[in-house]
Amino acid sequence: MGYTMYWRQPVGELDKGAWKRFSWQAKVLCNDFGIETGHKIMGSGGEGAPVFSDEQIIFNGEGADGLEDFILQRVIVDSPKRYRDYPDGRHFDFCKTCHLPYDLVVKAVLMLYKAYFGDVVKVTTDDGGKGYVREWDGAKVFLGRRLGAEVSLTWSGRELVGVDCR
Numbered sequence: 832m833g834y835t836m837y838w839r840q841p842v843g844e845l846d847k848g849a850w851k852r853f854s855w856q857a858k859v860l861c862n863d864f865g866i867e868t869g870h871k872i873m874g875s876g877g878e879g880a881p882v883f884s885d886e887q888i889i890f891n892g893e894g895a896d897g898l899e900d901f902i903l904q905r906v907i908v909d910s911p912k913r914y915r916d917y918p919d920g921r922h923f924d925f926c927k928t929c930h931l932p933y934d935l936v937v938k939a940v941l942m943l944y945k946a947y948f949g950d951v952v953k954v955t956t957d958d959g960g961k962g963y964v965r966e967w968d969g970a971k972v973f974l975g976r977r978l979g980a981e982v983s984l985t986w987s988g989r990e991l992v993g994v995d996c997r
Contacts, residue, residue: 873894
């Protein structure tokens with residue numbers, strides 16, 4: 832089993848203005864990640880250009896540095912096979928990274944996602960008693976350095992319940 836991040840968001844639209852700012856910052860993070868680490872962020876399947884649009888974000892690591900595509904959508908209209916309805920009305924998605932290099936930027940983008948959309952979205956991680964939440968510290972430092980801010984995370988078990996960027 833690989834290391835996996837999970838998220839849930841409600842059916843409908845996330846705020847368009849907030850998404851636009853979020854998508855732009857995610858793009859900057861991914862570009863900076865490549866410059867800082869030498870590992871490129873690519874598009875779907877680890878090929879082509881990543882997508883940072885007004886409607887979705889799609890990226891993966893390059894070649895062997897990637898595994899599953901990281902996909903966030905601003906609008907959830909229906910439930911493709913990959914999604915599953917939860918009792919709280921949110922849709923489920925995930926990205927298994929197996930600790931490959933792009934894992935750090937997946938975490939940083941999920942922190943931004945939580946910071947922008949708060950309690951509307953839910954972000955969780957594998958835990959299994961292994962303390963994986965501590966493994967978000969590197970991404971937290973990376974995000975803080977890129978934003979020029981101190982980033983603090985609040986966890987409830989394996990759920991990321993708060994992100995503060997000051």
